[in-house]
Amino acid sequence: MKVLENLKHIRSNIEEACKQSGRSPEEVTVIAVTKYVSVERAQEAVEAGILHLGENRDEGLLSKWDHLGDKPTWHYIGTMQTRKVKNVIDKITYLHSLDRLSLAKEVNKRSNQKVKCFVQVNVSGEESKHGIDPEAVLDFIKDLEQFEHIQVEGLMTMAPYTNDESQLRQCFRQLKALQQEVQQLHLEFAPCRELSMGMSNDYRIAVEEGATMVRIGSALVGEEAEV
Numbered sequence: 001m002k003v004l005e006n007l008k009h010i011r012s013n014i015e016e017a018c019k020q021s022g023r024s025p026e027e028v029t030v031i032a033v034t035k036y037v038s039v040e041r042a043q044e045a046v047e048a049g050i051l052h053l054g055e056n057r058d059e060g061l062l063s064k065w066d067h068l069g070d071k072p073t074w075h076y077i078g079t080m081q082t083r084k085v086k087n088v089i090d091k092i093t094y095l096h097s098l099d100r101l102s103l104a105k106e107v108n109k110r111s112n113q114k115v116k117c118f119v120q121v122n123v124s125g126e127e128s129k130h131g132i133d134p135e136a137v138l139d140f141i142k143d144l145e146q147f148e149h150i151q152v153e154g155l156m157t158m159a160p161y162t163n164d165e166s167q168l169r170q171c172f173r174q175l176k177a178l179q180q181e182v183q184q185l186h187l188e189f190a191p192c193r194e195l196s197m198g199m200s201n202d203y204r205i206a207v208e209e210g211a212t213m214v215r216i217g218s219a220l221v222g223e224e225a226e227v
């Protein structure tokens, strides 16, 4: 399938989910996750009108950056190794995986401007998942005040891999509730307006529950996407 066809499908699903939940589709940004695909396929996504691309490895990001430059806005969505920060920090606008103070310190040191960060939260509690425990999120965010280049744009989570709709919904709702708690702190460096949640499998539910950024790989740019 062409990326453009997949995108039309996904956009119409997002519109439907917005209608269900009384939201406006303009509130939802689609990030094409290009980590599994070629530079050509990423290029096709940009030509289809996708303005946001996500990668989870420095090599992938840099090789695509060589071809596409800053035409798309770049999102780093995967676990970030501290020593890799310097390779990508001046290429990305958003970091979706801030999960420890040592990483915040390195980002702060290597960037000379504010980096839009998502604090990654392990809502589902699965051991295999990265991210901060929900109970520790508020204290973690307060600790970020010391870093002048860190801006907390929002929270991010990866839902458990399941088709159990109620479990997915509960996960997304918990992230939304946590976002509201952060907003009530009224921290200048942590407006926390965004919610990065929803992937190929679960973006419709994520949008119904308040996602403002969905990170979609296989259903959008996968060569054999089934939508």
Ligand SMILES: *Cc1c(COP(=O)(O)O)cnc(C)c1O
Pocket: 033, 035, 056, 077, 078, 158, 199, 200, 201, 215, 216, 217, 218, 219
């Ligand atoms: C790979 C990945 C995605 C996209 O996954 P799909 O299931 O292919 O849509 C989204 N978010 C993160 C953090 C990822 O690593």
